[in-house]
Amino acid sequence: MTTDIIKGVAARIYEILGRSAGKIYTGEVPQGYSPPCFFIEVLNTATEHVLGDRYLETVNLMVSYFAPERPDGTVDHMKLQETGDVLKAALEYIKAAGNLTRGTDISAAEGDGAVHVAVTYEVFTLVPREEIPLMETLTQTQGTKEGD
Template sequence: MTNDIRIGINQALDSNFPGINIYGEEIKQGFNEPCFFVKVLSDSLSREFNRRYRKTVFFDIHYFSDKELKVNEDCCAVAERLYSVLDYIHVGSNCLRSNNKRYEIVDGVLHFFLELETHMLKNQGQIPYMETLEKEAKLKNG
């Protein structure tokens, strides 16, 4: 499920920022800027009721600007676009709404943080059938 959400984020970035590379694994030296790096920060699963679970995934989307003189200006402009671009993420036939979006710029790199939450049902597995039960009953006359 986490990888499906990451793919949904990649698709949203790809359709709204054409021509900008998107990395999901380790970035090697010599990458071409501008580019995005989508990183899963953490993932949690909490039980709600019976087979229902809530999955929360936190992401840090890095943006590396190609502007040498106006890096902060470029990062702020991209961050403002990301607020709307990443508001809803399509995952298969579902649409997830992102929460707690915020950004910061550290050493000329934009870090855009967001959280996505989904509900899921876990398979219960095979439930054993009850064995046979024999009961004797006597009728009372009268």
């Protein structure tokens, strides 16, 4: 499910900002990347058993946006803030595995020439259990305590 959420986040970024917003990296960051670009990083995941074969999967992500530098080598902080605001709104709802999924605990911070948006997604999943064969026959005798 984690990969479905990452794909959903990437699709949502392209849907809102368009392909011209930059390349999206979801794995190893290549040396010498060129801004503008996005990095989607999984901070941590957790799985909690809820009931029967139902589990709650929690995925914490960090989406970082690196803006292109100005000709003088500085970063446009207004562009970072604007993109951070757009990302916070865009990542509230994504489509993951064909279902609409809501992001919670969305926050943004600027640092190192980038804006970093943290978001948490919680998704219920079903894990099928191994089927156990049923008894073929059952014989039962009953009576009362007095021996009737």
